[in-house]
Amino acid sequence: MSAPVPKSPVLEVRGLKTHFFTRGGVVKAVDGVDFSVARGRVLGLVGESGSGKTVTGLSLIGLIDPPGRVVEGSVRLGGQELIGLAPDALRRVRGRRIAMxxxxxxxxxxxxxxxxxxxxxxxxxxxxxxxxxVRRRSTAALGRVGLPSPEACLDAYPHQLSGGMRQRVAIAIAMLHRPDVIVADEPTTALDVSIQGQILHEMQSLAAETGVALVWITHDLAVVSSLAHDIAVMYAGRIVEYGAADEVLSAPRHPYTRGLLESVPGEAAPGSELLQIPGSIPALVDLPPGCAFRARCRRADGSCETMPEIVADGAGRTLRCHHPLEAA
Amino acid sequence: MLGFLIQRILQAVVVMLAISALVFVGVFAVGNPIDVLISPDVTQQIRLDTIARYGFDQPLWKQYLAFLDRLVRADFGRSFVFNMPVLDLILSRLPATLELTLAAVLGATLLGVPLGMYAGYKPDSLVSKAIMGLSILGFSVPTFWIGLILILVFAVNLGWLPAGGRGATVPILGVEWSFLTAEGLKHLLLPALTLSLFRLALMIRLARAGMREAILSDYVKFARAQGLSEGKVIGGHVLKNISIPIVTVFGLEFGATLAFAVVTETIFSWPGLGKLIIDSIQSLDRPVMVAYLMLVAFLFIMINFLVDIAYAALDPRLRTGRA
Incomplete structure (x- = not known):
């Protein structure tokens, strides 16, 4: 896993903004997100609960329910613009070319x-x-995701299957039409660790074999480190750090990414006090101007009251921070 | 499944026994039928003979045992008023009520469920608000008033539909039905409408609540993510999920309407069970009252049983638990 391969991306997201118009005000759940994924690559979309990663995923396949709406931006799938597509045209894309x-x-x-x-x-x-x-292709689809007896599985009800098997069925359904992109919203979070590993392995080989691009939404950095080629870290509706997975994980430059990594218990010495990011993600209604992370950031100062632009550091990494950590 | 069946049959026997005791005590504590049966100026001897003939001189527990014995043999005695076997009397009236009830409950379900589903699917639209207004009306307005107003409007003022009775009937398998003739249908329309309004309101509420819940569920989101059309999402995924409470209420309402269509049948002089029971209570026709109550209890037990079977058919999670 090296720096992003300069291949033309199959999914390209530019300036995506999804806002929810609630009675309490406008919730800017996604507020200007850019990323792209090439065939066979895996992008990890990482962040805490409420950072807007699920809404980003739903925006990609056009499943934002009112009062939410994609207000701006572009989602191009294999060159075709999805934002603003008529509902029926969008329906024909969903499940066939982009699945979730x-x-x-x-x-x-x-x-x-x-x-x-x-x-x-x-x-x-x-x-x-x-x-x-239908029967033939369903059986094949279930077999492809590693279900032991696909024939029997067809006649089973979901409650007769284990959690891991059910998720494999869901993956088989998503893979049915050989989509270009699969958006996976924390698909392993509800599973046992051992099953989690199997599913991750399965997805990785499926991506490599079929060339499907994965957008893997998760809060679990361990999952991302084993699976993703690239990582986009989201905070309060924006991407704050974006780059090759191994580089971002080994040398985070945004204080928030650093905080997330330090919060993983496995990284700390046994018995030592765990580090944490103080506070919680701010409410997204009427977010004050400036860096949304500054209230929780040790490096924040007066300059953080203006929103930092997202800038490339020249080494394949983009950052949204006035006071980034030193590059390794 | 067999164990389940046996269990349910045993339960049914116990319930029927309890009901029979309640019915017996309840009915036999009301008034003295002898006063109704014979004229007050007969001799004391005739009076005593009549009492002995009906077994009213026996102690209550002996009367109860005799009553149970007759019940088991499906012998409900003869009606004091009509002087014919009660079973025949009730069976001759049952089709009329069955027809009215089926028309009302089925109509309410077939109309109410789609309306409710729409109201749940688009809760903010004007049409949905009108539908919910209709359901509040259905809940709040008393049946007898609706019946009277319908008669006033459609029978008295407009003269389109008859105000009462059953109209011409056609026999099928020895039973008279009125829904097969145009005239019978005309007679059926108003009472069925009256009876169905409350059920319609109920079905709208149920379907709406089910839809509201289902539409936010993950399986609907996943179905949409597969690119299914909204029609397939609703018809293929949601409908079966929300049908369990609807089937329950359908069953219970069917039983309740069958048993208690009394007011509507009285208003429209519909010659069904409800009218029979009201007449029987007024004339203290004990055998008819008893047979009617036992029949109602039996119907409820049967309906609940069928509803349970329908559950198992609809919800696979219940089937395995019972195997």
Missing amino acids: IFQDPMMTLNPVLKVGTQLSMALRAHEAVSADA
Whole structure:
């Protein structure tokens, strides 16, 4: 995993802003996000709860419910602009060219429908397929994600499967139409650590084999470090640090990224007091101007009252900070 | 499944026994049918003979045992008033009520569920607010008033529809039905409408609540992320999920309406069970009252049983737990 390969990206996000117009004010859940992913690459979108990473994911596939709305920006999938696309045209893109999987595999599969029925519906959403072909392709799809007996699985209901198997089914559904991009919203968070590892491995090889690009949304840096090629760290609706995964993780330059890394217990010596980032993410309604992280930042001073621009450091890293940490 | 069936049948027997005791005590504590049966100026001997013939001189527990014995043989005795076997009397009236109830509850469900689902899908639209207004109306306005107003408007003022009775009937399998003739349908319309308004309101509320909950769920989000059309998301995913409470209420309302369509049947002189029971209470026709109450209890038990089976069909999670 070296610096981002200069390949033309399959997914390109520019200046994406998704705001929620609530009675209490405008919540700027995503407020100017840029990133891109190339085929077969994995982008880790990292941040605390409330940083806007899930809303970013939903914005990509056009599933923001009112009162939320993508107010600005561009999402280009293989050159095609998705923002502003008519609902039906967008529906034809969803599931076929860009798919999404979610956190809790018990909740994402419909509890009262057989796995086979759900696969068949997903398949027929975009293709007219005979019953025979549905069965054949569903079985193949389940086999591809490492389910031991795909035939039996088709006739099972979600509650008869384990959490890991359910998430594999969800991944199989997402992979059905061989999409260009899969947005994965914390798909391993609800799983046991051992199952988590298996799923990560599975996704990694699927990405390598099929060339699907992954946007992996997570708060878990350990997951990202083993999977992602690039990392975008989000804070309060903006990307604050973006670069090659191994570089960002080994030498973070934004104080927030540094704080996140220090909060991981595995990094600290046993018995020593764990470090933490003081405070919590600010409410996104009427966010004061300036760097949103400054109230929690040890390096903040007067200059942080103006919003820092996102700047490239010349070594493949972009940063949004007035007082970045020294490059390694 | 077999164990479940046996369990439910045993439960049903116990419930029926308890009901029979309640019915017996309740009904036999009300008034003295002898006063109604014979004229007050007969001789004392005739009076005593009549009492002995109906077994009213026996102690209460003996009367109860005799009553149970007859129940088991499905012998509900003869109606004091109509002087015919009670079972025949009730069975002759049941189709009318069954027809009215089915029309009302089925109509309310078939109309109320889509309306409620729409109101849950687009809660802020004007149409949804109108639908919810209708449901509040259905809950608040008493049945007898609706019935009277409908008669006033459609029968008296406009003269479009008859105010009462059942109209022409067509026999099928030896039972008379009125929904097969145009005239019968005309007679059916107003009472069915009256009876259905409350059920309609209930179904709207239920479907709306189910829809509101489902539409925010992750499986709906995932279905949309697969590129399913909204029609498929609703019809393929949501409908089956929200049908469990709807089936329950359908069953319970069907039973309740069957048993207690009394007011509507009285207003529209619909010759069904409700009218029969009101007449019987007024004339202290004990065998009819008892048979009616036992029948209602039996119907409820059967309906609950069917609802349970429907659950298992709808929700796979219940099936495994029971295997």
